[in-house]
Amino acid sequence: MVAYRTKMVERITLPAREQRERTLAEAGYNVFNVPAAEVYVDLLTDSGTGAMSDEQWAALVRADEAYAGSECFDRLESAVADVMGFEHVIPAHQGRGAENVLYGTLLSAGDVVPNNTHFDTTRAHVANQDADPVDCPVDEAYDFESDAAFGGNLSLDRARTVVDEVGPEQVPVVVQTITNNSAAGQPVSVENTRRVRAFADEIDATFVIDACRFAENAYFVKQREDEFADASIAEIAREQLSYADAVVMSGKKDGLVNAGGFVATDDPDLFERCKQRAILYEGFPTYGGMAGRDVAAMAVGLREAVEEAYVADRVEQVREFGSLLGEAGVPVATGGHAVYLDAGAVLPHLSSDVFPGQALVCELYREGGVRGVELGSFAFPETDRPELVRLAVPRRTYHREHFDHVVETVETVLETRSEVDGLRLASEPSIPELRHFTADLEPVQT
Ligand code: F0G
Secondary structure: OOOOOOOOOOOOOOOOOOHHHHHHHHOOOOOOOOOOOOOOOOOOOOOOOOOOOOHHHHHHHOOOOOOOOOHHHHHHHOOOOOOHHHOEEEEOOHHHHHHHHHHHHHHHOOOOEEOOOHHHHHHHHHHHHOOEEOOOOOOHHOOOOOOOOOOOOOOOHHHHHHHHHHHHOOEEEEEEEOEEEOOOEEOOOOOHHHHHHHHHHOOOOOOOOOOHHHHHHHHHHHHHOOOOOOOHHHHHHHHHHOOOEEEEOOOOOOOOOOOOOEEEOOOOHHHHHHHHHHHHHOOOOOOOOOOOOHHHHHHHHHHHHHHHHHHHHHHHHHHHHHHHHHHOOOOOOEOOOOEEHHHHHHHHOOOHHHHHHHHHHHHHHHHHHHOOOOEEEOOOOOOOOOEEEEEEEEOOOOHHHHHHHHHHHHHHHOOOOHHHHOOOOOOOOOOHHHHHHHOOEEEEEE
16 A cells, blocks of 8 residues: 655656765765665665655744744644553753653662663763663574564663662663664563553662654554454554653654654653753753644654554555565565564675774775665674665665665675675774764775
């Protein structure tokens, strides 16, 4: 089922091969340094890169830009109440701004935070409070062979081990990230959310859901969790989020906008405390660093995100892309927003110290002007995560022809894979956790 027809187009071009080769070298073999105009199919991220609907553009044009008490903020409040079930909302410029507001309010030095898997900015914001982010994924999270329905779940055994080690008073917050971006975008079941709620009650912790991709998660729940087979996406989303004390949201994902985010809660005390920090870092709490027009567009986007036709079209497009890549012979894990390739299996002759994932990312650009992102030993130094390359799919943006082009590109890379060189760092930025954004690399002849 196709849910749209096109009303406006943006021209894209594939630069000549020699140009791509030159661009890659000039970019220090780091695709974050490649100009977007020289990318043909841009799968770097699904964050803020999607197409807005005509209804969102209409809301954007009609929005008011008041510093305090704007009418578009009222519309956001009512959308958050209807779609997510929370009474209080504090906008922020994007998800990480909301993380700063919430985690800065909830955490103190020495605290420990279990999460199914911390996204990079979440990890950084927890660490920024001198607290310790601990990932508690289930065993299947990184298993490409696994057919687990909910490989994104939080492992309660792991979370309990954390609490046993440090004591419940050191664990004031438990987080569940839906879907689990860092574990191949796999979903989290409502059953797991209920268990985490009970666990948080046991240890008297605040339960936060990182709801960036809550609608995509609800689609998987409908398909895979028997209890919800006949429920609507909107009902499932509200049910799952109802267990949280607060949500932290990047509107750039399932808010269907290019900028924005928020914290939402029913707890009046938490709301008051967050508001003070929001004023300090984001802006007055009726705009929170967003333009009124983006607030208005996000209010519409949240409602669209739980429409059955939207979310089915969205997740099924990603699923189809994943199965095309799988048929081409690449080990893949497919989540709600992205397909993750196992670069270690594609380039077995490259050891992790020469960054097989980044070598594959460069090869995809060189062969087809396709941009993905490495999530392996280059992005996560000192961890033993698999060598993943993520191809994230912007919402409502690309069509089957684009995905066919990516699949053809991957097939070409597979034919010549034994000749692909590894890479080494040519510069080392000062913060190792963020090096993949800015580091320069150079090829190593192997
Ligand atoms: N939480 C999760 C699970 C995310 O995936 C992201 C962003 C954030 C928080 C932060 O939100 O970007 O609006 O500040 N993920 C993007 C990505 C950047 O490419 O996966 P933000």
